[in-house]
Amino acid sequence: MAASGKIQKVRLNAPIADSDIAALEIGQVVYLDGLIYTGREGVYNRVLAEGKAPPVDLKTLTNVNFHCSPAAAKDTDGSFRVGAVTATASFRFSKWLPRWFAETGCKVIIGKGGMSSSDYQSAFVPAGAIYLTTVGYGTGALLGRGIKKVEAAHWLDELGVAQAMWVLRVENFGPLLVESDLQGRSLFEENNAEVNDKIAKLYDGLKAPSLSRYGETDDKTKELI
Amino acid sequence: MIPISTVEAAAYDAMCKAAIEIPDDYLTGLKALVATEQGDLSHFVLEAMLENYEAAKADRRAMCADTGVPRYYVKSGNEAVIEGGFVAIEEALRSACARATHDVPLRPNRVHPLSRHDNNNNVGLNAPEIEYSFEPDTDWIEITTVHKGGLFGTDYRMLFPADGVDGIKRFFLDAIIAFGKRGLACQPAIIGIGLGGSKDTCMVLGKQAACLRAVGEANPDPEVAKLEAELKDLGNSVGMGAMGFVGSSMVVDCHIECGFTHTGGMPISIHAFCLSSRRATARIYANGSVQLRSEPNWFTPYMRRNEISWPQVEKSKKSA
Numbered sequence: 040m041a042a043s044g045k046i047q048k049v050r051l052n053a054p055i056a057d058s059d060i061a062a063l064e065i066g067q068v069v070y071l072d073g074l075i076y077t078g079r080e081g082v083y084n085r086v087l088a089e090g091k092a093p094p095v096d097l098k099t100l101t102n103v104n105f106h107c108s109p110a111a112a113k114d115t116d117g118s119f120r121v122g123a124v125t126a127t128a129s130f131r132f133s134k135w136l137p138r139w140f141a142e143t144g145c146k147v148i149i150g151k152g153g154m155s156s157s158d159y160q161s162a163f164v165p166a167g168a169i170y171l172t173t174v175g176y177g178t179g180a181l182l183g184r185g186i187k188k189v190e191a192a193h194w195l196d197e198l199g200v201a202q203a204m205w206v207l208r209v210e211n212f213g214p215l216l217v218e219s220d221l222q223g224r225s226l227f228e229e230n231n232a233e234v235n236d237k238i239a240k241l242y243d244g245l246k247a248p249s250l251s252r253y254g255e256t257d258d259k260t261k262e263l264i
Numbered sequence: 265m266i267p268i269s270t271v272e273a274a275a276y277d278a279m280c281k282a283a284i285e286i287p288d289d290y291l292t293g294l295k296a297l298v299a300t301e302q303g304d305l306s307h308f309v310l311e312a313m314l315e316n317y318e319a320a321k322a323d324r325r326a327m328c329a330d331t332g333v334p335r336y337y338v339k340s341g342n343e344a345v346i347e348g349g350f351v352a353i354e355e356a357l358r359s360a361c362a363r364a365t366h367d368v369p370l371r372p373n374r375v376h377p378l379s380r381h382d383n384n385n386n387v388g389l390n391a392p393e394i395e396y397s398f399e400p401d402t403d404w405i406e407i408t409t410v411h412k413g414g415l416f417g418t419d420y421r422m423l424f425p426a427d428g429v430d431g432i433k434r435f436f437l438d439a440i441i442a443f444g445k446r447g448l449a450c451q452p453a454i455i456g457i458g459l460g461g462s463k464d465t466c467m468v469l470g471k472q473a474a475c476l477r478a479v480g481e482a483n484p485d486p487e488v489a490k491l492e493a494e495l496k497d498l499g500n501s502v503g504m505g506a507m508g509f510v511g512s513s514m515v516v517d518c519h520i521e522c523g524f525t526h527t528g529g530m531p532i533s534i535h536a537f538c539l540s541s542r543r544a545t546a547r548i549y550a551n552g553s554v555q556l557r558s559e560p561n562w563f564t565p566y567m568r569r570n571e572i573s574w575p576q577v578e579k580s581k582k583s584a
C-alpha cells in the first residue's frame with residue numbers, strides 16, 4: 040500500500056505571492072483561497088489576436104488563470120449556479136502564453152495535463168510562472184465545492200458559457216498538484232521518463248504486424264506490407 | 265400502455281443519477297486497484313477521486329464538470345406498448361436530456377462540428393444518440409443513459425487473421441500508452457474492445473463493451489473471457505497509474521464484444537470509459553412503475569445470439 044500521506048500539502052492565497060510561488064516544489068499538493076479567473080482560446084484570441092482590452096484589470100485582480108469551462112446554469116433571477124468544474128487540456132494553448140504572461144501579469148496556470156518542457160523553458164521560466172494541474176482529472180465535484188461565488192462572468196454573450204471569462208472566489212480550492220516549478224522541472228516528464236524505461240520490454244515476444252501504417256513513419260515512400 | 269410522461273421522467277431521472285452517482289460496480293473495481301497501488305502520486309489521485317464521488321453524492325452535483333456527451337440506449341420488450349410509439353419516445357428522450365442539462369447542471373457540450381453553434385441543452389443534429397435493442401417475451405422498456413467523456417482513449421485498426429492475439433496486444437498497448445501518458449484518458453478506465461464485425465459494428469461493439477457492461481462481468485465465451493483477463497493484467501503492468509504517474513492502476517476492467525467479420529480481416533476498436541464512468545438505467549414496467557439501477561445489462565443472451573432463430577421466439581409463436 041502506498042503512502043499518499045507522504046505527499047506535502049500547502050494552502051495559499053490567490054493572487055499568489057512571488058515568495059509562495061518560489062517555495063513550491065513539484066509533486067506538492069496545493070489548495071487555494073481567493074480569486075481566480077477562467078480563460079482559454081476564446082479569451083486569448085479576443086485579447087491577443089483581436090486586440091480587445093481585457094474586461095477587467097487582471098494585473099490588480101489576480102495572477103491565477105484557470106483553463107476551464109464550468110458546468111454552470113443561469114437561473115431565472117440571472118444568478119449563476121456552478122455545479123462541477125474540471126480543467127481542460129492546456130497543451131493546446133501554449134502559443135498564447137508568453138504574451139499572456141507579459142500583458143496580464145499572470146504567474147500561475149491551473150489546467151489539465153501540463154505543458155511540454157520546452158514551453159516551461161521558453162515561456163514559464165522567463166515569466167516566473169508555474170503550472171498547477173488538477174487531479175484525476177475528474178475531481179469536478181470537489182473543485183466545484185471550492186467555488187464560493189461567481190464574482191463575474193465576462194463576455195458571456197460574445198464567447199458563450201464555455202469560453203467566457205469567469206471570475207471565481209474560491210475557498211480551499213483543490214487538490215492541485217505542482218506540475219512545474221520556477222526552474223521548469225516537470226512532474227509529468229519525470230514520471231514519464233521512469234515509465235518509458237520499461238515500455239520496450241512490454242512488446243518483447245510480440246510478432247511484427249502484418250500491415251504497418253503511415254503515422255508510425257512520416258516517410259510516405261515506404262512500403263507498408 | 266406505458267404513459268409517455270413516465271418515459272420522459274424516467275429518462276430524466278436516469279440522466280441526473282448518472283451524472284452524480286458513480287456506479288457501485290465501478291467503485292468496487294477501483295477500490296481493488298487502490299488497495300494494491302504502490303505509486304504515491306497515483307495513490308493520492310485515486311484517493312482524491314474517492315473523495316470526489318462522495319462530494320458529488322452529498323452535494324448532488326455532477327462528479328466531473330465535463331459531463332461528456334449524454335446519450336441513450338433503449339431496450340424494448342417485444343410486447344411493450346408505449347403511448348405514442350417510438351417517435352414519442354425519441355421526443356421524450358430529447359426533452360429529458362435538455363431538462364437534465366439545465367437542472368443538474370450538465371455542461372452544454374454538444375456543438376455543431378463546423379459552426380460550433382451550441383443550443384445550450386446537449387440536443388442538436390443527431391444528438392443525443394439513441395440506439396435500440398429488443399428483448400423477447402417481455403413488456404417492459406429500459407432506458408439507459410451514458411455520459412461518456414474523453415476526447416482521448418479511442419482508436420480503431422484493421423488487423424489481419426495472421427496478427428492473432430499478438431496483434432491485439434500490440435494494438436492494446438499502443439493505445440493504452442498513448443492515452444495513458446499524463447492521464448489524458450483519465451484512467452483507470454473500463455477498457456472496451458470491439459473485435460470483428462464491419463468497421464462501424466466494430467466501433468459500436470467496443471463502445472458498448474466499455475459503457476454497457478458492469479465491472480466484474482466476464483464475456484460468456486471462456487476464450488474471450490480469458491483474453492479479457494489477460495489484457496486487464498497487461499494494462500496494469502505497463503507501469504502507469506492514474507494521471508500517467510508511476511503506478512499500476514490503468515484498467516479497472518477489460519470487456520470484449522465480438523461480431524462475425526470478413527474472413528480476411530480482424531478489425532479491432534478500443535474505448536476507455538474514464539474515472540467518471542457515468543451510466544444509469546431505468547426499467548419501466550407495463551404498469552408504469554419505474555426502477556433505477558446502475559448496471560445496464562445490455563448484453564443479454566438474446567443480444568449475443570449466434571443462431572438463425574431464437575428458441576424462445578419460436579416457443580411464443582407456437583403458443584400464440
Ligand code: SF4
Nearest residue numbers: 177328413414450538
Ligand atoms: S475523461 Fe472523464 S473524468 Fe476525465 S475530464 Fe472527461 S469526463 Fe471527466
